Amino acid sequence: MNTSELIELEKRYGADIYHPLDVVIERASGAWMYDIEGRKYLDFLSAYSALNQGHCHPVIFQALWEQAQKVTLTSRAFRNDQLPLLYKELHDLTGFEMVLPMNSGTEAVETALKAARKWGHCVKKIPPNHAEIIVCGNNFHGRTLSVIGFSSDAQYRRGFGPFSAGFKQIPFGDAEALRAAISPNTCAFLVEPIQGEAGIIIPPKGYLHEVATICKQRDVLLIVDEIQSGLGRTGKLFAYMHENIAPDVVIVGKALSGGYYPVSAVLSSREVLGVFTPGDHGSTFGGNPLACAVARAALRVLVEEKLAERSAKLGAYALHRLQKMKGPNLVEVRGRGLWIGIELSSPARGYCQALQERGVLCKETHSTVIRLAPPLVIERSDLEWGLEQIESVVGES
Incomplete structure (x- = not known):
């Protein structure tokens, strides 16, 4: 044809x-x-x-090919020999204590939001059903109902309501707006270090450093969405590293698989991801052995070829x-x-x-x-x- x-x-x-x-x-x-x-x-x-x-990188293809001949899916009902290795390699590369793997970037965002809310309830002691998450105008974090509900793009929202409560929007790049928006019920601030879908919008110098300080002072989780900006795209492993900060939660996806297979993950501390217990969250395909083998190879290429x-x-x-x-x-x-x-x-x-x-x-x-x-x-x-x-x-x- x-x-x-x-x-x-x-x-x-x-x-x-x-x-x-x-x-x-x-x-x-x-x-x-x-x-x-x-x-x-x-x-x-x-x-x-x-x-x-790049397209069809031979190292990642070889990992895909070899794993596809062994086992591709176990679900999380059983363990597999690739998932713990991916956990360890992500920890060694990024320094974060724990990993929660998913498939798409949007799923990882939803996972981070759930973790933040439960952390707010269990650790910060926010009353049940009162947790707030602050987001930025012109954000893009995916296409699910909860995510589009806090979008400032009218088309993303039109015809899809009603939307989830518990989100507060402030201007991107304005640290004082964050300071003013935080309440006793604020559990997290979700932000892209550089806004990609909005048009590669770079915040003022020092912005990320200041919001990291504010979040720490006010006991608010700083969640950075590095799905597009992470894994070498901006010249460092993660875009937040340009200001030498330490976010509480990092969301990764896209290049985590080098384009071969949907793989995403939430990286955080044991205090945050440790709030989950069996049954709180899950994914049939999240953490499957094929995805993990691909992600391990994709990370190896990123490091060995010095792509950042x-x-x-x-x-x-x-x-x-x-x-x-x-x-x-x-x-x-x-x-x-x-x-x-x-x-x-x-x-x-x-x-x-x-x-x-x-x-x-x-x-x-x-x-x-x-x-x-x-x-x-x-x-x-x-x-x-x-x-x-x-x-x-x-x-x-």
Whole structure:
């Protein structure tokens, strides 16, 4: 079947919940993707940071292949030989005492919210059903009912109410707003260190350090959502490390599997995750041996290939170069590591389509921002070529 026939099938039989570019990918390797017509594209999105290790990394594939021939699923009714090894390796890499594995990033967010509320009741002694969690405007933490209920995006909420109570929203980047919003019933503050879906919004310098101090002073858990920003994307293992803080809870996903399989996790202390007892929470697929083997390999690639360091170096080069662009519709170029937002004064969709025609695939977010996030394994020469295409499209406009 050709491209138009496959697109027609997708439109006819699939629920219309995305607005993808009209390219049908058949295969991919490293930083490159190929459509069914044989055209070659440089990936500048990385499946929203799920492919930090690149497409079809051979080390991760080998782990997947070997484990798939042994055992793929036991459920948590029985133990398996991969889960404890993943726990230990995540502990050794991050320093957190405990891990709770799930599948999607949204599931991990929900897990963190449950843990925070129960910690608030059991440890902080907040009265039952009174725990509050503070979130930020323009957040993106997933698509479940509880998460969209505290979104500030009207479309995410429209038609899906009623929503869960217990969430309070404040402006992102405003530490004093956090201080003012905390009450005796506040159990946690959930924040993205850098807001990805909002358009790569970086908070003021010192913001994370200040909110970490406030949370500690007021006995409030600091939960950082590193699903997109974590695992090397911003030039460090986690984005919160740019301000040398120690959050209470970290949520990871996406690149935890290198793009092979849905794997996510909540990392925290024994005090927080220790509030769970058997029956409080669960997942049939969470922590399955195939997922754990894949995640272990994905972490090994991240460390052994020094992908965070690579992101820092290549990202600094890309940001410096793009910030020199001139164009009548160009508002701002901002970013950290290989995670860059190009904000325009007009819709970004047409620019992404023009880049597709030149062989570069990226995607608009919040209408007027082009989000760039190439795989961290990208060769410098390929990155340079991709940047040339962006300069030609955005700089000419």
